[in-house]
Every structure is written in C-alpha cells, then in structure tokens.
Amino acid sequence: MNIPNTPIARKSLAEIIAGKLAASILEGRLSQGTQLAPERDLVKEFGVSRSTLREALKILLDSRLIESRVSVGWFVCEITSNNLARARELASWARSETAPVVRPAGQEPPTGPRRLPVNPEKPLQIPNLKTDRSGTFQLISWWEREKVENARVMVVGAGALGNEVIKNLALMGVGHILIVDFDTIEMANLSRSVLFRESDASRNKAEVAAARAKELNPNIKVQYIHGDITNQIGLGVFRRMDVIIGCLDNREARLALNRFAYWVGKPWVDGAIQELYGLVRVFIPGKGACFECSLTEQARRDLAVRYSCPLLARENVLLGKVPTTPTIASIIGAMQAQEALKIIHGMPVEPGKVTHFNGLTNEMHTSAYTAREDCESHWSYGEITELPLNAGTTTLAEFARIVQADLGPETVIELDQELILSLTCPQCGTREEVIRPMSEVGFKAAHCPVCGILREIEMTHTITGKESFAHLSLSAAGIPPLHVLRAFNALEYRFYELTGDLKDTLHFRHFERQDNRLMATAIRETIRLHDVTVSDEPSTNPAHGRVTLWKD
Ligand SMILES: [Zn+2]
Ligand SMILES: [Zn+2]
Structure with missing residues (x-):
C-alpha cells in the first residue's frame, strides 16, 4: 500500500470556504459592493476556525474577488474579464467538496449533503454473516476489505489508550498490528486495560496486548516489540507501516515518534488523555503543522531544560504517570483508531489540527496549529x-x-x-x-x-x-x-x-498457529500467557519470543 504520503486529492477547508464564497459572488447572491458579514458570523456560518476563515479570505483577496476597506470590512469586487476565470475555478472547489466540515458542537451541518467516498468498483456481495466475522463491514459503502486486511499499523504504547486502540484495530480486522511498549503490567493497569488479566502481572505489556489481539481476531497478524520507541526501534520498521498510532503519556516520546515519522514520510495519529479531557490529532509530514510545531514556547523551554542533563531527562520521563479513566481512554482511543481507518482507506483527514474533547461539558472543538518554518522536525530522508x-x-x-x-x-x-x-x-x-x-x-x-x-x-x-x-x-x-x-x-x-x-525484525508472526491442522481447531484453543516460553537463542532482536499453545 502506498497511501500514506501521496496527497489525498481534495481541497483544504480554506479553499472550500473560498470556493463557496466565490460561488455566491458568481451567482449574484453576493453582488458587487456588498459588505461581507463580520468574521465572527462567517466563522459560525461555515463552522471553521478564525485562521481557516482568514486563509479563505486571503484566497479571495489574492483572486481579486474581494477587497478590504480599512477598519470597515470586506467588500465584493466587480466580476470582470480579469477575475471571472479565477472565480469559476474557485467555485468549482466548493462543488468538489468531499471533506467533512468541522463544526462546533450543537451547530447544524452546513448546507448541502455530505458525501462519503464510495469505492465505485465495489462489487455487490452478500456476506455470509454466519461464517464471516468481517461480514457486516462489507455492508458499509466505503469499506474496502482488502485495504484493511493489507494494512500495517504500529501502535506505540500499550497502556489505557493503547489497549482501546488495539482492541478496535483487531475487531475491525486490520491485518497487521505491531505493538511497541517497554513497560510491564502492574495491578493498577487492570482498571483501564481491557486486554490485561490479573494473571498477567509483571508480564510485558506489548506481548500480552499482542496475544489478546490475536485472540480477539485470529485472522489478523500481530507482532510485539518490548522496547523503547525513542531509541530501540529501527527506522526501517517505521517506513514499512501505513500509519502509526501514538498512545503515549509523555512529550519526549511523542517528539521522537514525530521525528521518525517525518523522516520516512509516514502519517501518525496522536492521542492524549487526562481525567475527563482528551485530544486527538493527525500529523502527516509536509501537510500542515507537525507535533513539534504544536509545542508552545514554554513546552520548548521545558524540553531544553530537561535536555541540559540528558541522563536525567530520560529518567524523569519514566516517572511521569497521568491519572486516567477507562471511559476517556475508550472515547479517545476509538477516535484514534477511526482516524487510522480513514487513513488506511485514503479518506480525508485533517492533518495539523487538534480535536479537543471536554468530558465535563461534552463539548468537542477542532482548531488548526500553525506550521513553523523553522521547525527542526521537518526533514525527509528521501532515497x-x-x-x-x-x-x-x-x-x-x-x-x-x-x-x-x-x-x-x-x-x-x-x-x-x-x-x-x-x-x-x-x-x-x-x-x-x-x-x-x-x-x-x-x-x-x-x-x-x-x-x-x-x-x-x-x-x-x-x-x-x-x-x-x-x-x-x-x-x-x-x-x-x-x-x-x-x-x-x-x-x-x-x-x-x-x-x-x-x-x-518485522515479521508479524507472533502467536501464529504452527500448522493448518491446528488452525482448524483454533477456536478451541486458548493462549495461556503463563505458559509462554521465550527462546533463549542469542539475538539482538528484542522482538524474539516463542509461544507454546495449549489445548484446553
Ligand atoms: Zn513541525
Ligand atoms: Zn570522584
């Protein structure tokens, strides 16, 4: 699959808004000399952020379709032979819209039906729901089974968020799941980790999560690496993924993941939770802001202070524990998995933007980060x-x-x-x-x-x-x-x-059945984690491990 950084052929939100306004001008609903509504009204009308609206106005200004009168507002220009072609071009952008428009909570959708990308070649198939566990997905108009089954997704972090993400990916039949975590399971993890059991105490999180994902859906292939994302995962692993999902609890690990993803041009989905609050954001190298761009000056200073003693920085990170609940982890983890599913399908996502969820008021809002030109993460490796x-x-x-x-x-x-x-x-x-x-x-x-x-x-x-x-x-x-x-x-x-x-290093073979005969009786088997034997053959690969399957 090669979706990740091939640009999705669609217009940005700002271009779509500019297109809508251009169409209104062309159709005469906004006639020459008319003053545009104030910015705050337009922001509401289109359900976009102020910065997106301003971007749209800038496009119209550059196209000489509107002009600014200082301290009064924006006025519609006359359509002449000089700007007519451009106006028509802009108006066509609005018609080609496929991007869902982000709106503040409670607001009515903008006019016009929203279209989902439908795979035109999708043959009509009646799934056998008795035998096909992914059968109901076949009924979803845009679902492309092959894309989902071929997808390779790396989940970094198998804590509260990671558990939810992995569970959803496995249920949806995402074909190849690689789980990375350096931590082990403690009793306190059990209150918010659907994949862990009491008997898993002190086992590696990545390994147990991978075993349970395979149990949830034996059709998928899984692999785990018990290791630290900041320095133990080769870049060749990143470059063979379709999407990476960050389920991390600290800035340092996010920064490392962001850089690696940027270097090899892979999209990644970040999630963060704390008590009743959470956020989700998609970063695609070269498309809008990256994680490092999103850091505030203060955060940048904090990182610099920590790095003044590099050894201490690392140990501080290991101490950081954030209070979370299984409910907020479900909400945000589900959104992350869904964003990944959209990326796998080549559906529109909103890179460089953040969606905040406030569980106290149940409000959700999306805003765009500004991409920084001097951002140190913006480096692509090339060949x-x-x-x-x-x-x-x-x-x-x-x-x-x-x-x-x-x-x-x-x-x-x-x-x-x-x-x-x-x-x-x-x-x-x-x-x-x-x-x-x-x-x-x-x-x-x-x-x-x-x-x-x-x-x-x-x-x-x-x-x-x-x-x-x-x-x-x-x-x-x-x-x-x-x-x-x-x-x-x-x-x-x-x-x-x-x-x-x-x-x-990258094989997706963990917890595979030994042969086809065993495969046929797979349903009766259970993976007993306390019976797992790890081979002791010398290897530099932290992913090495073997599992013995037992029949009940
Ligand atoms: Zn950046
Ligand atoms: Zn000394």
Whole structure:
C-alpha cells in the first residue's frame, strides 16, 4: 500500500470556504459592493476556525474577488474579464467538496449533503454473516476489505489508550498490528486495560496486548516489540507501516515518534488523555503543522531544560504517570483508531489540527496549529539504500568503510543517539571509559562511586570508523536492528538501511498457529500467557519470543 504520503486529492477547508464564497459572488447572491458579514458570523456560518476563515479570505483577496476597506470590512469586487476565470475555478472547489466540515458542537451541518467516498468498483456481495466475522463491514459503502486486511499499523504504547486502540484495530480486522511498549503490567493497569488479566502481572505489556489481539481476531497478524520507541526501534520498521498510532503519556516520546515519522514520510495519529479531557490529532509530514510545531514556547523551554542533563531527562520521563479513566481512554482511543481507518482507506483527514474533547461539558472543538518554518522536525530522508547488513554483526569500522566508498573518505556516520565515551569526576579526577549509548547509562551510574557527585560526560554522535572502539558492532553503539543510518560528507547526506535485519525484525508472526491442522481447531484453543516460553537463542532482536499453545 502506498497511501500514506501521496496527497489525498481534495481541497483544504480554506479553499472550500473560498470556493463557496466565490460561488455566491458568481451567482449574484453576493453582488458587487456588498459588505461581507463580520468574521465572527462567517466563522459560525461555515463552522471553521478564525485562521481557516482568514486563509479563505486571503484566497479571495489574492483572486481579486474581494477587497478590504480599512477598519470597515470586506467588500465584493466587480466580476470582470480579469477575475471571472479565477472565480469559476474557485467555485468549482466548493462543488468538489468531499471533506467533512468541522463544526462546533450543537451547530447544524452546513448546507448541502455530505458525501462519503464510495469505492465505485465495489462489487455487490452478500456476506455470509454466519461464517464471516468481517461480514457486516462489507455492508458499509466505503469499506474496502482488502485495504484493511493489507494494512500495517504500529501502535506505540500499550497502556489505557493503547489497549482501546488495539482492541478496535483487531475487531475491525486490520491485518497487521505491531505493538511497541517497554513497560510491564502492574495491578493498577487492570482498571483501564481491557486486554490485561490479573494473571498477567509483571508480564510485558506489548506481548500480552499482542496475544489478546490475536485472540480477539485470529485472522489478523500481530507482532510485539518490548522496547523503547525513542531509541530501540529501527527506522526501517517505521517506513514499512501505513500509519502509526501514538498512545503515549509523555512529550519526549511523542517528539521522537514525530521525528521518525517525518523522516520516512509516514502519517501518525496522536492521542492524549487526562481525567475527563482528551485530544486527538493527525500529523502527516509536509501537510500542515507537525507535533513539534504544536509545542508552545514554554513546552520548548521545558524540553531544553530537561535536555541540559540528558541522563536525567530520560529518567524523569519514566516517572511521569497521568491519572486516567477507562471511559476517556475508550472515547479517545476509538477516535484514534477511526482516524487510522480513514487513513488506511485514503479518506480525508485533517492533518495539523487538534480535536479537543471536554468530558465535563461534552463539548468537542477542532482548531488548526500553525506550521513553523523553522521547525527542526521537518526533514525527509528521501532515497534510502538497502544494504544486506545486520546491526548485530556489522562493526562501526565496516559500516564506515562502506559509506566512505560511496560518499568519499571524509564521510562520517551520524548517530541518532549520543554515544557516551567516558565519565570524568571533576573532584577526584578519575576517568572511566564507557562506550555505551546514552540510553544504557543511568543517571545514578553517571555519579562518581567515590565522591558521589555527577561526573562530566564525554560523548559523540559522529563516527569516522577510525575510533579506538570502531571494532564494536552497530548494536553495541546503540543502533537498533533494521535502522536507517545517516552518512554525511559535509556536502550531502545519504541514508542506508540495515535491511539484513528485516526478516527477524518485522515479521508479524507472533502467536501464529504452527500448522493448518491446528488452525482448524483454533477456536478451541486458548493462549495461556503463563505458559509462554521465550527462546533463549542469542539475538539482538528484542522482538524474539516463542509461544507454546495449549489445548484446553
Ligand atoms: Zn513541525
Ligand atoms: Zn570522584
């Protein structure tokens, strides 16, 4: 499937509003010299935000269909041979509307029927509801079974939100679900996690959630990775997804996910909940604001302060716990899963906008973020060279040689994660050589064992291949399997994927039945998680795990 960043052929909300106004001018409902209603009335009439309305007015102004009279308002211009063609073009935008218009709660829909995209080739099929679990979906006019079954969706975070999202994706028959989480199950999770049971205590959330998704719908394929999204998931995993759903509880993880998604051009759906409040937002690289654009100055400052001691930043994140209820998790998780379903179908979504849900007043409102031109997340990788290499067996020196043969002898490898080289105590002067990725060095470990004070950290994020530690594997330097590495020769960047890791890293084979005979009796089987045996074969792949199935 290649829907994610191919632009959905439709007009923006602002263009549609401009088109509606242009049509009114052409049809004479708004005649020459007429003053437009005040902005606040137009905002209400069209059910859009002020910024969208202003964008629409700007289009009309640029098309010389309206003019501004200072401190009075907007007036309709005369239609002449100079602006007639443009007016007709704008008016056609309104007619081609397929985008649902966002309205404040309680307001009547705008005039004209809303059309859903109907797949014109969809053959009329009478599903067998006795044998086909997805049969009723066949009756939905726009449902495209093949798209849903072929879809690959990564769910990051298997907490309260993640449980709801995964449940919905599994029920809808989304064909490939990858679940990522680094946490384990505690008793307190059971009050808002439909997929977890008491017997799951201290098991990995990702693993249990994947097992239960497979149980809910054995037709789907699942995989789990017990790992941290900020540094343990290769970019090659991201680039093979159709959509990514963030069910996270902290800004740092969202920022990391946002950057990775941007680098490989994938849409992602963010959700956040707290007590009775929640929000949903879709980010599509290159289309409107991204998550980093949405951060306030204060949030940016907070992140900068945290990063002034990078080791502490990470540990603070792990402490952050947000109070939530299963009800708000259901509401927001359902909306996230539905947005993902729309993206899978290529239906219109509203990237760069946020929908807030206030559970106290049951009000919902949508507003647009402003895309920042100087946003550091806006970087797309472009062409990626696939190399038959593995993170676990390729050394830094070998990899440097390969990229230097391609890009010249001065080329360096740029790491995403700082590599800590040494820790030096400012008091006693002892220096300890470390050579470990930052995520593996704790805040406490960075203190001098004798003096107890924080040591100075020497670190690097570029590798030339000539370092004393260049014999280390890419994994040892903190590079996850199936990652895409950046090489830079002071003039250009090139990108190389460790494609040799593909087979083991992304397989969607967890909890698969061993053979067809077992498949036939699948209904009578239950997956007993306490009987799961994890193979102990050496592997750098955190996703490795085997499951034994038992018959009741
Ligand atoms: Zn941005
Ligand atoms: Zn010391």
